[in-house]
Amino acid sequence: MARKTKADALKTRQHLLDVAITLFAKNGVSTTTLADIADAAGMTRGAIYWHFDSKVSLFNEIWNIQxxxxxxxxxxxxxxxxxxxxxxxxxxxxxxxxxxxxxxxQHELLQILYHTCEFNGEMYSEREIRERYWFNRERMKKLLRNCISKGQIPVNTNVELAITIIHGYLSGIVKNWLMQPENLNLYEQAPDVVDSLIAMLTKSA
Incomplete structure (x- = not known):
């Protein structure tokens, strides 16, 4: 019985997180309250406070589990x-x-990251979330250095600058697609988008 109770609690916690993600993406983080989340989840306010003592702790947990x-x-x-x-x-x-x-x-999470969240206080910063979830500089640095050592991109490539350019390029693509998905078939055109990026990386100095 105890196991079932624990399982039910975990299921409730996950449901609250799922509802919060949808509301944050749709309405914004700052304007969505814990009461809004509880109501949308069909629960009492007491139920949500049992799992999360604040909206910040709920927000951070969303990214902890990704x-x-x-x-x-x-x-x-x-x-x-x-x-x-x-x-x-x-x-x-x-x-x-x-x-x-x-x-x-993923669409909802990126909508929160790039469009519907004003980062402040003890919330994870946009940089922290990006590094954890979407674009990690250290992993990218390792891949680029391997490419240089194998002669796949120019030996004089400035790795730090290249990473900044890659991030700016991809973030711009994703941000614009989130705002106006009708202007880009991201699934079909992903190879073309990436090949343009690769062309920049491999261009001889």
Whole structure:
């Protein structure tokens, strides 16, 4: 019986997080209250305060439970070729964009990250969330250095600058797609989007 009670509590907690994600994405984080979440979840306010003592703790928990998209995609890739890191990088980004374009939950999470949250106080910052969930500089740095060592991108590539450019390029694509998805078929055009990025990386100085 105790196990069932614990399982029920975990199920309730997850339901509250799911509802919060949808409301945050739709209405904004600052304007959504814990009472709004409880009402939308069909629960009492006491139930939500049992699991979360504040909206900040709920918001941070949303990101604590998310896996890094790129790592999840990398595990699922059929092609694993350690001798061609540039090809691996290309495939990871393409599959990531395709995944984002077809998964409702990822769409909501990125909507929160880029459009409906005013980061402040003890909330995780946009940078922290991005590094944890969407774009990790250290992993990208390792891939780019491998590409340089294998002659796949120019040896004089400024890795830190390249990472900044890659992030700016991909963030811009995703932000604009979230605002006006009718202007870009992200799933179909993901290879073209990424090949344009790869072309910039491989261009000789």
């Amino acid at each position: 896996s890094c998209i790129a790592l999840e995609i990398r595990r699922k890739l059929k092609i694993q070729n350690p001798d061609n890191d540039l090809k691996l990088l290309r495939e990871i980004i393409i599959e990531t964009l395709k995944f984002i374009s077809t998964d409702r939950r």
